[in-house]
Amino acid sequence: MGQLQNFSKGFIKDNPVFILLLGLCPALGVTTSAFNGLGMGLATTFVLFSSNLVVSIIKNLIPDKVRIPAFIVVIASFVTITDLVMEAYLPALYDSLGLFIPLIVVNCLVMGRAEAFARKNNTLSAVVDGLGMGLGFAFALTVLGGLREILGAGELFGFSFFEGDGMLVFVLAPGAFIGLGYLIALNNIVKKRIE
Amino acid sequence: MEYFVIIIGAVFVNNIVLAQFLGICPYLGVSSRVSTSIGMSGAVMFVMTLATIVTFLIFNYILVPFNITYLQTISYILVVASLVQMVEIILKKVSPALYQALGIFLPLIVTNCAILGVTILAVREDYGFHLLEAVVFAIANALGFALTIILFAGIREHLEMMDVPKGMRGAPAALVVAGILALAFMGFAGLV
Numbered sequence: 001m002g003q004l005q006n007f008s009k010g011f012i013k014d015n016p017v018f019i020l021l022l023g024l025c026p027a028l029g030v031t032t033s034a035f036n037g038l039g040m041g042l043a044t045t046f047v048l049f050s051s052n053l054v055v056s057i058i059k060n061l062i063p064d065k066v067r068i069p070a071f072i073v074v075i076a077s078f079v080t081i082t083d084l085v086m087e088a089y090l091p092a093l094y095d096s097l098g099l100f101i102p103l104i105v106v107n108c109l110v111m112g113r114a115e116a117f118a119r120k121n122n123t124l125s126a127v128v129d130g131l132g133m134g135l136g137f138a139f140a141l142t143v144l145g146g147l148r149e150i151l152g153a154g155e156l157f158g159f160s161f162f163e164g165d166g167m168l169v170f171v172l173a174p175g176a177f178i179g180l181g182y183l184i185a186l187n188n189i190v191k192k193r194i195e
Numbered sequence: 196m197e198y199f200v201i202i203i204g205a206v207f208v209n210n211i212v213l214a215q216f217l218g219i220c221p222y223l224g225v226s227s228r229v230s231t232s233i234g235m236s237g238a239v240m241f242v243m244t245l246a247t248i249v250t251f252l253i254f255n256y257i258l259v260p261f262n263i264t265y266l267q268t269i270s271y272i273l274v275v276a277s278l279v280q281m282v283e284i285i286l287k288k289v290s291p292a293l294y295q296a297l298g299i300f301l302p303l304i305v306t307n308c309a310i311l312g313v314t315i316l317a318v319r320e321d322y323g324f325h326l327l328e329a330v331v332f333a334i335a336n337a338l339g340f341a342l343t344i345i346l347f348a349g350i351r352e353h354l355e356m357m358d359v360p361k362g363m364r365g366a367p368a369a370l371v372v373a374g375i376l377a378l379a380f381m382g383f384a385g386l387v
Contacts, residue, residue, distance in 0.1 A: 021223065021366055025308045029216035069276060076269040084265060099215075099312055102268045106308045108220055172381065173214050177374030185367040 006128050010136025012194065016109045017140035017180075018187035023109040026100045027141055028176040034157055037145025039093045040100060041138020043082050045131065048110050050078045052130030055118040071114045072105070079105040109137060140183075147179050198331050200387050205335035207383040211309055212343045213376060218309030222344055223369060227355075232348040234293050236341030240334065242282055243310050246275050247333035250314040251326055271314055279304045309340060347376060 016022045026044070031037040054074050062070045083101050086094045094101065104110065113133055118126040146156055152171035154162045169175050211217050218239070225235045250271050258264045282304075286294045304310060313336045316322070317329040324332060350372055359368045 022220075024219040024223070025216050028219060069273070072272055072276060073269065076272050080265060080268050083268065099315060102315060103217075103308045103312055105268055105272050106311050169378070173216070174374040174377040174381065176216065177370045177377055181363075181367040181370030181374065184370065185362045188367075189362055 003125070003128050006125060007132035010129075010132040010134070011139055012187065012191055014133075014136075015140055015187060016133055016137045017144075018184050019191070020109075020112075021184075022112055023107045023137060024180075025103065026107065027137075027144060028180060030097050030100050031141055031145035031148055031176060032096075032171055033149045033153075034142050034146035036093070036096055037141035037143075038138060039090070040097055041134070041141040043086065043097075043101065044104055044107060044110070044137055045134025047075065047078045047082055047104050047107075048113060048134040048137075049127060049130040051075045051110055051114055052118040052126040053123065054078075055114045056121060056123045056126035059119050067119070068115070071111060075110050075114070076105045109133065144176075144179055144183060147183065148175050151175070151179075197328070201328060201331050202335040202338075204387040205332060206339040206342060207380065208385075208387050210339045210343060210380050210383075211313070211336045212340060213373070213380045215312070217312040218307050218340055221304070221307055221309075222340075222347065222373070223366065226344050226348040226351055226369075229345060229348045229352060232344045233341075236337070236344055238282060238286070238304060239307070239309065239340055240337035242275070242278050242304055243313055243337045243340075244330060244333045246271075246278050246310055247314050247317050247329055248326070249274050249278070251317055251324075251329045254318045267315070271311060275304075275310050275314070309336070313337075343376065343380075347373060350376070 010016065012018075014020060017024065017027045023044070026040050030040045051071070051074050055071060058070075058074075079102060082104065086097075086101060113130060117129050121129070148170045150156055150161065150166075152166050152168060152175060154160055154166040167175075170179060205211070209215060212219065212222050221235055221239070226232050253270055253274065254264070254267065258266060258270065283294075313333055317324055317332050322328075322332075351369060354368060354372065363371070
């Protein structure tokens with residue numbers, strides 16, 4: 001598999017949210033706006049990229065039986081770095097993402113890529129995979145956040161489309177589930193067309 | 196009275212799954228049968244209560260006095276991971292049938308954000324819980340998880356027999372159902 005294909009599979013074909021159904025908690029929890037979704041996606045991309053890099057470098061040093069705890073410690077260290085950096089430099093975004101920043105550590109996507117990919121491949125492939133999957137995750141969160149923002153508040157990244165309130169339910173919790181449900185269905189159709 | 200408010204707040208108003216979006220993976224993954232979802236709820240309740248007690252003590256008597264609260268994430272996830280391992284060993288011995296039924300999802304409790312989320316929430320300053328309140332908070336959240344996942348599994352058992360449009364089968368239909376359930380739970384908003 002070429003590196004380009006390795007990179008691009010995260011967007012439609014193996015999209016972590018739409019196809020693999022990984023990392024749904026932050027995908028539903030923070031996507032009240034496209035900006036929040038993008039911020040969360042990029043934070044996760046950083047963690048995924050770094051943890052894939054480190055895991056693929058140290059994979060031969062870790063005994064097989066204790067690999068899961070070892071991966072968790074690697075991931076948790078990068079999450080702590082992200083947490084502290086965001087608190088210092090992006091306080092507004094940090095406040096709106098809240099609990100979901102430390103919870104990147106239990107994002108099944110990060111652990112899943114370490115276990116399923118970085119552990120078995122060379123460093124370059126692992127890094128490209130981490131970057132592609134992370135950006136695919138960011139893409140999914142931005143699309144879902146954008147959809148909810150347009151339907152719920154009538155704006156996108158601060159540009160407003162219409163006056164008034166919009167369908168408030170899409171900014172609230174039920175809109176996250178319903179919006180994601182329809183996006184998954186749409187992605188399935190697009191995937192089938194491409195194939 | 197305070198405990199009552201904590202319980203109602205955690206089970207209905209700020210429901211952990213439908214309002215806070217924690218624990219979505221097991222919520223969608225093990226909810227195809229009512230029986231397995233009951234088993235999962237039991238495992239979650241056990242781990243959540245134990246994890247909250249242990250992490251609460253670690254946070255207040257180790258991390259805060261030594262001023263190393265930035266180690267919260269790392270220390271918490273290690274506590275949760277070892278607790279899950281323990282529950283797995285006990286279940287394997289005591290109830291092999293349940294162990295079989297829960298299958299892959301038992302180790303996945305480690306990456307269940309509901310557990311880690313509740314343990315982090317329980318030491319938040321704006322709540323200011325003491326130990327007993329934190330334990331009640333954990334149990335109430337586990338009850339909230341159990342209530343929603345069992346309700347959801349009941350609906351999904353019926354959904355299987357329905358004629359759902361092709362593109363919506365599986366995950367999309369389940370998510371829309373979860374959305375409608377969340378809509379119903381919004382009726383509790385403002386109760387506490």
